[in-house]
Amino acid sequence: MSAMNAQMDLSDMIGAELPFLRRYARALTGSQRTGDNYAAATLEAILQDPSIFMRSMGPKTALFRAFHKIWATAGAPTADTEDTATRMESRALDHMAGLTNNTREALLLSTIEGFGFEDVGRIMDIDSGEAEELVSIAIAEMEKSMTGKVMIIEDEAIIAMDIHSIVSEMGHNVTGIARTRSAAADLGARDRPDLILADIQLADNSSGIDAVNDILGQFGNIPVIFITAFPERLLTGDKPEPAFLIPKPYSEEQVRSAVSQAMFFASTDTLKTA
Incomplete structure (x- = not known):
């Protein structure tokens, strides 16, 4: 396959899953603008280094895994840290401070995006058992928060x-x-x-x-x-x-x-x- 054909094939695979990545990024960060910025950064990173899009996984899993690499490297930002115009209300920030690390990510990946625990683990670089435990913790903590x-x-x-x-x-x-x-x-x-x-x-x-x-x-x-x-x-x-x-x-x-x-x-x- 030529380099041009390979790039077109990659674009087709990513394009079909991009709306769902934007949905996830917005829910994760609490802002459309912030979420879309990190989705766009993920696409730029894949274009610069296609190896971070692991074709051995399904396209959606590979795209979300690449997003998590970029997002985690940036320090897991929220709208509050990136954009004062979309600052979350203080009570939300207070609740966030008390959440167990990685629980919201696992919850969103599992319930909203429909990934099984094995794929959640692949995306977050954890094992499936830990992914399942994080989801359980998230449900309990989020429902108590408000x-x-x-x-x-x-x-x-x-x-x-x-x-x-x-x-x-x-x-x-x-x-x-x-x-x-x-x-x-x-x-x-x-x-x-x-x-x-x-x-x-x-x-x-x-x-x-x-x-x-x-x-x-x-x-x-x-x-x-x-x-x-x-x-x-x-x-x-x-x-x-x-x-x-x-x-x-x-x-x-x-x-x-x-x-x-x-x-x-x-x-x-x-x-x-x-």
Whole structure:
């Protein structure tokens, strides 16, 4: 294979996984800007030294492993250390200081990105048993770190009730369930949420993105988790995107992890309609 063909092949493999790397980097750092900067730095490093992209692994595992090499070398930064404009609230920083090292990374890799413990270990350069233990520790620590009021915007009754059950079992108070944009605005006005879980497509063909932005227009920055069957369509890099995004069909572990992460950071970049 010629050098040009090899580079094209590498670009194709990376391109298919890049939206998911951006999602992970944003959730890990708590900022779209900071996360995207480190995703871009990873791509630059691979182009300069293709050997850090280990082709013997699957493309996604190899890309995430390369990211971790860059991110760890930079000192595992967060938005607070990189960009004052996206500084996390002080309570999030206080919680972060008490977390066991490497637990959030393992949790996100396992529950949000869907890696098995063996691949989590490969990415983080630890064994699979340690990866599993880190995930267990993370779940316990993150769920204890913060509770609050959660608003659900979802038009499918079964899904809405399932999310309600998961969130309630975590110790959060659900302010209500809205099926349309207008209902979401009314619910938000009556009871300001600490976190919003929102579907993208609602019952009256209105947009969950617009519903969220209506609420943010009233209250300012509130953590948001978007739920969609097509996450890759929202992670194009062309416009502001959500830091926290879970796919349909989702698992209970994905919801719990995303809720804990979003509440932990207490603020997040959200989608804006262009």
